[in-house]
Amino acid sequence: MVFKRRDRRPFFRMLGELFYPRGGWTRAARYVQHRLQRLPGTPETIARGVWAGVFTTFTPFYTLHFVVAAILARTLNGNLLAALLATFFGNPLTYVPIGIVSLKTGHFLLGTTFEAEGHRTLGRKFADAGADLWHNFFAIFTDDVADWHGLTLFYDEVFYPYMIGGIIPGIITATIAYYLTAPLIRAYQKRRSVRFQKKIMQLRAKAEQQVARTQEAQANADNQKS
Numbered sequence: 001m002v003f004k005r006r007d008r009r010p011f012f013r014m015l016g017e018l019f020y021p022r023g024g025w026t027r028a029a030r031y032v033q034h035r036l037q038r039l040p041g042t043p044e045t046i047a048r049g050v051w052a053g054v055f056t057t058f059t060p061f062y063t064l065h066f067v068v069a070a071i072l073a074r075t076l077n078g079n080l081l082a083a084l085l086a087t088f089f090g091n092p093l094t095y096v097p098i099g100i101v102s103l104k105t106g107h108f109l110l111g112t113t114f115e116a117e118g119h120r121t122l123g124r125k126f127a128d129a130g131a132d133l134w135h136n137f138f139a140i141f142t143d144d145v146a147d148w149h150g151l152t153l154f155y156d157e158v159f160y161p162y163m164i165g166g167i168i169p170g171i172i173t174a175t176i177a178y179y180l181t182a183p184l185i186r187a188y189q190k191r192r193s194v195r196f197q198k199k200i201m202q203l204r205a206k207a208e209q210q211v212a213r214t215q216e217a218q219a220n221a222d223n224q225k226s
Helices: 011-019 024-037 043-056 062-075 080-089 095-110 122-139 149-165 167-225
Strands: none
Touching: 043 062, 043 080, 043 167, 062 080, 095 149, 095 167, 122 149, 149 167
């Protein structure tokens, strides 16, 4: 394949780069910013896409963030690629504070208690839910009885509070991102338009000079013949 890597990366290296990119998170953030600035469309359309992507990171649909962001971007008439790029606001460095804020807000709104520790830690609840999914899948083909206790506990104490609690901080953060993105994109597009017009004027001036030199040379040649 034309675009296939020649040096195949080891699995643990790829896994490590999910948590810390090869160029660092600063470089990765600059890359996303550069791509956002060069997207086609109005600043408002791109900013609405950013809003959709940032808001999506506050939802518990971790494996479906691209899908959720795309649906929100289409609903808001925002730029689809901007929405997908903005989902990188959620990364291993931000998911922990996003999760804690969303869970605490959700339990507060629901009138329940957020317990990160105890006889079942947050990680344990994730593990129990995954174990139930795995066990219940094989229970379809065996005589084992499906057990939904871990999944039910995960839904009641983690997923549902996360989903409810992520709405308010998600809207606030996404709105801040919108009002930061729109003027930046507008300023960048104006600068790029000015640079493009300058280049056009320079090319036009060079073309006119070339035509003038050609005409002058032709006139000199005619004078010499006469």
